[in-house]
Amino acid sequence: MKLHPMWQEYPALQADLSASLQLMEKSLKLKNKAVEDAILAMIHSGGKLLRPAYQLLFSSFGSDKDHEKAVALAASIEMLHTASLIHDDIVDHADTRRRLPTIRATFGNDVAVYAGDYLFVCCFKLMADYASSMKSLQMNSRSMEKILSGELGQMSKRYDVDVTVADYLENISGKTAELFALSCFIGAYESGASLRFANQAKEIGQSIGLAFQIMDDILDYSQAADHLGKPVLEDVRQGVYSLPLLMTLKTDRARLLPLLAKKEMMTDADTQAVYQLVQNGQGLIEAQTLAAKYTDNALQAIKKLPETQDQSKAYLYRITEQILGRTN
Amino acid sequence: MKLHPMWQEYPALQADLSASLQLMEKSLKLKNKAVEDAILAMIHSGGKLLRPAYQLLFSSFGSDKDHEKAVALAASIEMLHTASLIHDDIVDHADTRRRLPTIRATFGNDVAVYAGDYLFVCCFKLMADYASSMKSLQMNSRSMEKILSGELGQMSKRYDVDVTVADYLENISGKTAELFALSCFIGAYESGASLRFANQAKEIGQSIGLAFQIMDDILDYSQAADHLGKPVLEDVRQGVYSLPLLMTLKTDRARLLPLLAKKEMMTDADTQAVYQLVQNGQGLIEAQTLAAKYTDNALQAIKKLPETQDQSKAYLYRITEQILGRTN
Structure with a gap:
């Protein structure tokens, strides 16, 4: 499980992001092993996982400390992101992403269409399994x-x-x-x-x-x-x-x-x-x-924002500074 | 609103299917009008609407007579079906469907990828808005x-x-x-x-x-x-x-x-x-x-199946005979 090095200074968050990646991996159940491997390679290609990171950090502001759920919903969001990347690569005729061949380049547009669809569905599946409120699913769809x-x-x-x-x-x-x-x-x-x-x-x-x-x-x-x-x-x-x-x-x-x-x-x-x-x-x-x-x-x-019991508020600030100041 | 002629002998069901089509139409809100028109043309191209028909017929077996909800969930299922047809046409390199040019033939694979994705999402949106139980969303995803x-x-x-x-x-x-x-x-x-x-x-x-x-x-x-x-x-x-x-x-x-x-x-x-x-x-x-x-x-x-107060059970039987005996 190779995470982007930027998370090394945030060990607790790093652990949660690793757990999200593991759950993403576990959620994939394809008969077509070649495609499954390509999706896995994409998941592990060192994307920054910013969206799940923000989701996990904001989950410290509520009163419900359901850790398993927070990790699952973070995985769900990253799957949505990955699905959209696979379809974007079709539309952009992209041959590489994060220095790896894209799924469309390796398997053709046909496989990439269904592979993206499959990840969309995995996202909704995790969301429907773990979200407590229909409101989240409605927000997700919107x-x-x-x-x-x-x-x-x-x-x-x-x-x-x-x-x-x-x-x-x-x-x-x-x-x-x-x-x-x-x-x-x-x-x-x-x-x-x-x-x-x-x-x-x-x-x-x-x-x-x-x-x-x-x-x-x-x-x-x-x-x-x-x-x-x-x-x-x-x-x-x-x-x-x-x-x-x-x-x-x-x-x-x-x-x-x-x-x-x-x-x-x-x-x-x-x-x-x-x-x-x-x-x-x-x-x-x-x-x-x-x-x-x-x-x-x-x-x-x-x-x-109100203070959190853990470091989440401070991390939110620091990570936002880091990722948005990256060309300074 | 041109429905397949097979529904003429089932006026109540025909009216519900029309209402589902209307809701599908209303749910589409695209800035790209050309693509919206293409999706609309596909929706109105005379597909048999079998999946929403079965869904509506089975909704007579419960105690909850929420008509608006039944119509919305039927629309949701037909959107899912239409989304998958748009993506299937990419994979099959199909130029026509139901005697109309496919979306991929008219606008290219690029537009067809996102158009199908958009309909998938519309399906989940209607489902999340109208379904009463998370169970249905979970079944849908599975x-x-x-x-x-x-x-x-x-x-x-x-x-x-x-x-x-x-x-x-x-x-x-x-x-x-x-x-x-x-x-x-x-x-x-x-x-x-x-x-x-x-x-x-x-x-x-x-x-x-x-x-x-x-x-x-x-x-x-x-x-x-x-x-x-x-x-x-x-x-x-x-x-x-x-x-x-x-x-x-x-x-x-x-x-x-x-x-x-x-x-x-x-x-x-x-x-x-x-x-x-x-x-x-x-x-x-x-x-x-x-x-x-x-x-x-x-x-x-x-x-x-138990008897229904309306004709749904009899219709279920007759429609199943009709569509599956079609080459006799």
Whole structure:
């Protein structure tokens, strides 16, 4: 069980995350062993497990100390995340993720469709088995609906050079932030916290998710390609324009438009040129400013949370600083 | 709202099925209007709505006459069925279904992946909103798990000419029968029937589903291609061998093997030759005998059900006779 090294300084949380991974593993029961192994490899490929981590941390704020349940619901959320990654890789034609071949690359789109579906179902199964309230399942369905409606909405905006910052924020609000928000909500609510508190947790998750996705989109433009687990700028070729590019489009439109107009025919030299224009403009800095705003919102809100008996509140603060300050 | 003409002789059920379709329509809220329209077209393309029909009929056996809930849960099951068809069409590379272009053919695999996911989620949303017991959600997840594990299992058996009748039955037991079984279970259980009765309903659904799928597989070999909404024998080219072919393989192996060995390179003449061999052999008749056995099991079990205040028991019997006797 190889966890991301960032959890070494949080031994109790590390142990819970390990237990969640183990439960995910145990929940898989496929006759097709090759596919089962591929899903297992993906689960163990060193994803950061941020969503289950936030869920576990927020479960310390309620009065119900059902440890087994908290671990199971965290596993459920990570399965949902993994399912959506498998389907995203189909849509993005991605060949690698976290330096491993994707399921679609190894087994084809066909297997990847059902493998993702299977994990979705495993998520709902764990949730239905362990959640105490129908409310959590309803929240879960609504979040998923928002995520998918967002993904489908984004598709209709591909290659649209007039996507606004508001469109972008709405899009990542569904695509990424919603699942962070759900994790924080369910963590709090299923541990017996009040609905009011759980909604506060949800808002914190929302801010963290927005900042996280903006930072991720900034990383695409600020790191060398060989430092990333997925092909940088493939998104641009596929017409998905993220914040740094959208902000650069405002000032450097004349030079960017002819490159982007080539759409899927963009050469590597074209995407490199886009990369340079974004790096040299103000777009990256403006994006960083916006990410910092959401990070600050989250940190301020965490500060105001009630104290917990364990270290959870302090950890929430520190982990949020760590993951969102990662390019500093 | 165009329902299949078979429901005209059952006006009350017809009205409930219409209401379920309307609710399905109302549940869709996509920003991508083109995809929403495609899903709507699929919903209204004249599918028989057998699964919601069985669910509604079994909801007459309990003491809880919550009509709105029964309609919503029926809509939920049909959404699950539609979601799985959208994903099946990706896996089967299908261009048409029910004489309409498939979503993957019109919008590409990418959109079809998320569109199916979206419908899965709509199913869970309706279920979480209307089901009274976590048990139903657990059953729902377990059934879905069985269906997907079956689909993935089947994939690893593609082009396997040694698939046994037992393998085939296990496969369709997941692929088709499970959803019929789930419909009958949830219909009964959520209407307040006992768990024991709901399990009886589930077994009836299981027999109906097995007979239904065998009849469907027989139809592929006993009707002219232009009478069917999906390309006949495409399955054979893709290595999915159904009961009539498996039974013919037992007696006519020498002539079939060289044809099947061409796998996806089979020409239309090759698939026509397979078609002829199955038609002229005993495989079709043996398959019909097996379907008749499951049909009979279901009808006998329906006969033994308690009487209902409305016509539901009589309808259950008649509809089961109708749909399973369709080639007579």
